[in-house]
Amino acid sequence: MSTPKTPLPSLAQSSGIATAMLAALLFGASTPLAKLLLAETSPWMLAALLYLGSGLGLATWLGARRLRHPDSPRARLQRGEWPWLAGAILAGGVAAPVLLMSGLSAMPATGASLLLNAEGVFTALLAWFVFRENVDRRIALGMLAIVAGGLVLSWPQDGAHLHWSALWPVMAVLGACLGWGLDNNLTRKVALADAGFIAMTKGLAAGATNLLLALFLGARLPQPDVAAMAAALGFASYGVSLALFVVALRQLGTARTGAYFSVAPFFGALLAVLLLGEPLTIPLLLAGLLMALGVWLHVSERHAHLHTHRPLTHDHSHVHGGPRDDGHHDHVHEPALPPGTRHSHPHAHAPVTHSHAHFPDVHHRHRHG
Numbered sequence: 128m129s130t131p132k133t134p135l136p137s138l139a140q141s142s143g144i145a146t147a148m149l150a151a152l153l154f155g156a157s158t159p160l161a162k163l164l165l166a167e168t169s170p171w172m173l174a175a176l177l178y179l180g181s182g183l184g185l186a187t188w189l190g191a192r193r194l195r196h197p198d199s200p201r202a203r204l205q206r207g208e209w210p211w212l213a214g215a216i217l218a219g220g221v222a223a224p225v226l227l228m229s230g231l232s233a234m235p236a237t238g239a240s241l242l243l244n245a246e247g248v249f250t251a252l253l254a255w256f257v258f259r260e261n262v263d264r265r266i267a268l269g270m271l272a273i274v275a276g277g278l279v280l281s282w283p284q285d286g287a288h289l290h291w292s293a294l295w296p297v298m299a300v301l302g303a304c305l306g307w308g309l310d311n312n313l314t315r316k317v318a319l320a321d322a323g324f325i326a327m328t329k330g331l332a333a334g335a336t337n338l339l340l341a342l343f344l345g346a347r348l349p350q351p352d353v354a355a356m357a358a359a360l361g362f363a364s365y366g367v368s369l370a371l372f373v374v375a376l377r378q379l380g381t382a383r384t385g386a387y388f389s390v391a392p393f394f395g396a397l398l399a400v401l402l403l404g405e406p407l408t409i410p411l412l413l414a415g416l417l418m419a420l421g422v423w424l425h426v427s428e429r430h431a432h433l434h435t436h437r438p439l440t441h442d443h444s445h446v447h448g449g450p451r452d453d454g455h456h457d458h459v460h461e462p463a464l465p466p467g468t469r470h471s472h473p474h475a476h477a478p479v480t481h482s483h484a485h486f487p488d489v490h491h492r493h494r495h496g
Contacts (some may be wrong), residue, residue: 139409143378147387148422150371155394157364159403164357168349173357174224175337176349178359181366182330189323204320211316212328219310220333223303230299245301247274249308250385258312260380269424270382273389276417281408309378311385318376326369330361373418437478 157177166175203213251270254260317325348354376383393414399405 129256143375144387146371147375147379147384148390149386150368150375153371154388155391155396156398157360158395159358159399160364161357162399162403164353164360167353168357169341169346171341171344172346172349175334175341176354176357177361177365178220178330178334178337180330180361181369182334183358184362185323185327185330185366189321189327192323194454196365202493204317204324208317208320211313212325215223215310215313215317218306218313220329221336221401223306223310224333224337226299226306227303230296230303238312245304246307247277247389249384250311251382252477253308253312254315255387258315258381260382266383266386267422269421270386270389271422272417272421273386274421274429276393276414276421277389279414279417300385308385310429312381314373315376315381318373321374322370325373326366330366330429331371334361344451357440380410387422390422414425 161173161177168176194201247270258469314325314329349357372384373389375387379387396405396411396414400407
C-alpha cells in the first residue's frame with residue numbers, strides 16, 4: 128500500500144540510492160575506458176584482467192584494512208550463506224560470461240548490445256516473482272522507463288538491421304542476462320556480510336575463470352603497462368562498484384538497486400562523448416530523459432504501512448543513534464557505544480509491529496497482500 132502522505136525515507140535509506148547510483152557511474156565508466164585498452168589486447172583477455180584487477184585490488188585493500196584495524200569486527204558469511212555466494216559466482220562470474228561470448232561469436236554486436244538490457248528486466252522479474260520482493264505500479268513504471276532508455280541508447284543508429292543466423296545465439300545472450308539477474312538476487316542473500324569480501328571473492332573467481340578461458344582460446348597477455356591499467360580500471364569499475372552494489376542491496380532490495388544500476392550505460396555513453404569525442408546524439412538525450420524519469424519515479428516512492436517484524440538474529444554493520452540509525456537496532460551494549468558508532472556483531476531483533484516509510488531492505492522483507 129502506498130500513500131502520498133507518508134514521511135520521507137531516512138538518511139540511511141536515501142544513502143542507498145546514492146550508493147547504487149555511484150556504483151552505476153563507476154561501472155558505466157568502464158565501457159569507454161576499456162575501449163581505449165581494446166586496441167592493445169583481446170576482449171576476453173581484457174575481461175579477465177578487469178575481473179582479476181577487481182579481486183586482487185580488493186584483496187590488497189582488505190589486507191591493509193585488517194593490518195590497520197586488527198580488532199575491528201567484520202560481518203562474516205554464515206555457514207548457510209556460502210551456497211548462495213557460490214551460486215552467484217557460478218551464475219554471474221562463470222556461466223554468464225561464457226554464454227555472452229558464445230552468443231557474440233555468432234551474432235552482430237549491435238543485437239547483443241540491445242539484448243544486454245534484459246539484465247535489469249531479469250533482475251527485477253526474479254526479485255518480484257521468485258524471491259517475493261514487493262513491487263507497486265510506480266516502481267514497475269520506473270523500471271520500464273529505465274529499460275526503455277537502455278533500448279533507445281543501444282538501438283543501431285546506422286540503419287543496420289538485426290540478422291541472426293539461428294535462434295541459439297540470441298538465447299545464449301539472454302541466458303547471460305538471466306545469469307547476471309540471478310547473480311544479483313543471490314548476492315542479496317549474502318549482502319549483510321562484508322561487501323568488500325563478497326566483491327573480492329567474485330572478482331578472483333570470475334577473473335581466474337576468464338583468464339583460463341582466454342588462454343585456452345589462444346589469447347596472449349598484453350604488455351605490463353596495459354595489464355596494469357586494465358587491473359586498475361577493474362578495481363574501480365568492477366571491484367569498488369560491486370562492493371557499493373552489495374551495500375545498496377542491503378538498503379534498497381534487489382529490484383530497486385538493479386533499476387538504479389541500469390543507468391550505467393547512459394553514464395558510459397555520456398563519458399564517451401566527453402572523453403572520446405563521440406557525437407552527442409538525440410537518442411542519447413532521449414535515453415537520458417527516460418532514465419531520469421525512471422529514477423525520479425523510484426526516488427519519489429513513498430511506501431508505508433503497518434507491518435510486523437518477526438524475531439530475527441543476524442550479523443551486519445549498523446549504528447545506534449545519530450542520523451544513520453535506521454530505528455531497528457535498540458539492543459544494549461556493555462559498555463555503551465557513543466551514538467553513531469558503526470560496528471558489527473551478531474544481534475537479535477525482537478518482534479515489533481509499527482508503521483513508517485521503508486524500502487525492502489534487510490529489515491523489511493515481509494510479504495504484501
